[in-house]
Amino acid sequence: MCMKKTHLLKRAPKGGTDVPPFGFGTRGFSIMEIVISLILLGIGVLAVGQGYKAGRVFLRQSDNRSYAIGVANQKIEEYLAKTYEALVVEDSPFRGSISLKDERVFNWEVTVEKRWEGTDDPDTDEREGIPYKFITVICSYQDRNLAGRIEENEVRMVNIVPYPAVHTEMAKVIPRNEVPCRQTASTIMTLPFKYETDKNLMIVYNITIKILDANDIGPLDTIFTECTLDGGVKDIVTRTPILMQPLISNALGVQNVKRDTPHVIEVRWYKDAAAGNIILKEANIVILATERK
Amino acid sequence: MTLAELIVVFALMCILLLSVYSVYLIFFTSINYDTERYLISGQVSYALSDMKVRCLSASVIAGDSRFDSEGESLEVLNFNGENDIYNITPDDLSDNEDYSYYVRENGDLIMEEGSGKTEVLVEGKYKPEVSFQYTKGNEPNFITVTVRATGTKSFGKDVPEVEKTEGIRFWFTDAVR
Numbered sequence: 463m464c465m466k467k468t469h470l471l472k473r474a475p476k477g478g479t480d481v482p483p484f485g486f487g488t489r490g491f492s493i494m495e496i497v498i499s500l501i502l503l504g505i506g507v508l509a510v511g512q513g514y515k516a517g518r519v520f521l522r523q524s525d526n527r528s529y530a531i532g533v534a535n536q537k538i539e540e541y542l543a544k545t546y547e548a549l550v551v552e553d554s555p556f557r558g559s560i561s562l563k564d565e566r567v568f569n570w571e572v573t574v575e576k577r578w579e580g581t582d583d584p585d586t587d588e589r590e591g592i593p594y595k596f597i598t599v600i601c602s603y604q605d606r607n608l609a610g611r612i613e614e615n616e617v618r619m620v621n622i623v624p625y626p627a628v629h630t631e632m633a634k635v636i637p638r639n640e641v642p643c644r645q646t647a648s649t650i651m652t653l654p655f656k657y658e659t660d661k662n663l664m665i666v667y668n669i670t671i672k673i674l675d676a677n678d679i680g681p682l683d684t685i686f687t688e689c690t691l692d693g694g695v696k697d698i699v700t701r702t703p704i705l706m707q708p709l710i711s712n713a714l715g716v717q718n719v720k721r722d723t724p725h726v727i728e729v730r731w732y733k734d735a736a737a738g739n740i741i742l743k744e745a746n747i748v749i750l751a752t753e754r755k
Numbered sequence: 756m757t758l759a760e761l762i763v764v765f766a767l768m769c770i771l772l773l774s775v776y777s778v779y780l781i782f783f784t785s786i787n788y789d790t791e792r793y794l795i796s797g798q799v800s801y802a803l804s805d806m807k808v809r810c811l812s813a814s815v816i817a818g819d820s821r822f823d824s825e826g827e828s829l830e831v832l833n834f835n836g837e838n839d840i841y842n843i844t845p846d847d848l849s850d851n852e853d854y855s856y857y858v859r860e861n862g863d864l865i866m867e868e869g870s871g872k873t874e875v876l877v878e879g880k881y882k883p884e885v886s887f888q889y890t891k892g893n894e895p896n897f898i899t900v901t902v903r904a905t906g907t908k909s910f911g912k913d914v915p916e917v918e919k920t921e922g923i924r925f926w927f928t929d930a931v932r
Binding site: 497500514521529532537542544563 | 760763764767770771774778781782785789796893894897899916920922923924
């Protein structure tokens, strides 16, 4: 029995021209199929290429931003390491730039302003609160966007350095010439200061004496020392027997020393006896100023 | 096939091969370049973060790691700091450890503890360089550290290079002689 072969497509009859259009369905690839396939492939590649290009742009933008953040972070740390007094508002703004090998340039600017706590509060008088230095760091750089246009970008960081809650001051006197103790009050040492907030003070002073001539000095003969703030006399005066103690120490507290006003601490001494030649050997004074609550 | 068809097909195949090669060149090479660059960037950032966190609680800086007050740059930093960086006890030195940051002979940027334990911060194949600087005028407890590294995979003439700088503040000691 002869099996008739079945063809999927009609074979073209002998001498006939009944052939499927564009060669589709015949064995192998025709040139049109190849061309159309290449066109479609090209469109796909172009689409992927655009996505790749956008990805590279975003990567570069991310890289630039990351570097700018690093620069700003470094600058803010540098200025946070400075003391309150070292942050001089008048010298601000500080500027600089960093150029990289691939010609990228990052410009930085640091601005220091003085502000007061509570300034924005309408119920608070301006500059009554605790002062602080407000540090602003801006790092700017240029970058291209997806469209190829150059844009100016920046990274901004802020931080504060508050006014110290505790201050210490110290003065020391080692006289080159003799400083005798007389019967009238004379100044041994002074210590000027000025704070930006109201403070309570703890004042400690020490005086070492040298007795050059102890003739006729009685056991009850006394050296008096007094410590004054801005010329006002405290009602506490130390009394030290001359012969018993070569070292005089005293500590006293002063409350509510006003802000923004120059003050002077003065230590004076005198003796109640005409006899004896007593000179100052060494003196020092220490102030511990704490923030008044 | 006719001769013209053969020529056209040959040309089209050449174009196809060139396209495939370009795809390989641009996509894969570029991706490798970018991947390595961000790997390097990650290692450099990790190194800087480690230095910053450990130096913050440093109690003592070794004499050979102290800086000249006129400004100086060093390649090694030795100091004594907290064993546990999250438990800072400046008054108690018994829980401290000696630390060193430097580039060793095989090129690795490492953090070495006094006990001999080391941690590789940036791999030697990236040729890391570290520089600790003090600039005159800065506070004595503030230095900057710069870490540079160069990659191995190139894209055209470009070789991935990463350089980052971080400011380091010491809370309990000064860095200046």
